[in-house]
Amino acid sequence: MGTKQQITEKITALLKDSKLSVTDTRMKILELFMKSNGALEHSDIETQAGQSFDRVTVYRTLQTFLDKGIIHKIPTTDTSVRYAVCKSECSEHDHHDHHVHFKCESCGTTTCLDETNIPEISLPKGYAMHNVEVVVSGVCKTCK
Amino acid sequence: MGTKQQITEKITALLKDSKLSVTDTRMKILELFMKSNGALEHSDIETQAGQSFDRVTVYRTLQTFLDKGIIHKIPTTDTSVRYAVCKSECSEHDHHDHHVHFKCESCGTTTCLDETNIPEISLPKGYAMHNVEVVVSGVCKTCK
């Protein structure tokens, strides 16, 4: 995991690589993502960060991270929007998260199963495929 | 597709099979689903039905249909919730929609590709799978 300072350095580097200003909000939110073993939604961030920053700032920060390919959204069947940090292969203009997302019905956590590949899906004639999202629900390793 | 009256009879039968009272709202909303070739979200229903019924009634009707296995939700990466009618194999207690959902980036329509099966996905050790959701995005047959 690394020391507090190592994480700080890593986050700073990530922001600079993405040509983003290094601000307290961005640092703290990225830190939350790094620490968390699952995906976060807006409300998680507000809760876990205390009352330290404005709702609007959180919305804008998440949007910025999305734009830069630092985080990605995970599809859900409710109104929540879940975000997770992207693997290094993702970039601003070449965004792909071809891994399986797993939602645990017991603890509610959503995680990215980075090792688990998505098998080929053959669409009917006439359909062009750009992206595939897979969300598996069940019981995770920890809850079992 | 059938005449107006045939559709009405079909919908009435569907409601009675699900042990639901036959009401104007439920008839009209189910008719919208039947007519639509794609998934609908709450706002679509309110728009397409005119101002004829209350927001709250629409929410409650959709929830009822979900409970009875008449419709199912489709995962999205935004805050919208999309619904589509279930195939006949679905029932109240045995709900499964093991087909691929396709979201067209051009026309925005989400459709169920009932013929397209979801391939096996092997999860890491320790994970138990209950359900799989697949959403493919790209360009649909019509828009191509």
Add this chain to the structure above:
DNA sequence: ATTATTTTTGCAACATAGTTGCATTTTTAT
């Protein structure tokens, strides 16, 4: 067919989620 019971609907009020404009503050560049 009429009435009684149950269910559904619509309204009001509320709660949560997300957006926009603008002034102030912070960050970065000079």
Add this chain to the structure above:
DNA sequence: ATAAAAATGCAACTATGTTGCAAAAATAAT
């Protein structure tokens, strides 16, 4: 150290979803 650019916080607003309760409609019983 200062100027320019970017990010933040606040206020106000829009959209989305929920709950309780009384009125209306649908089903069941007589």
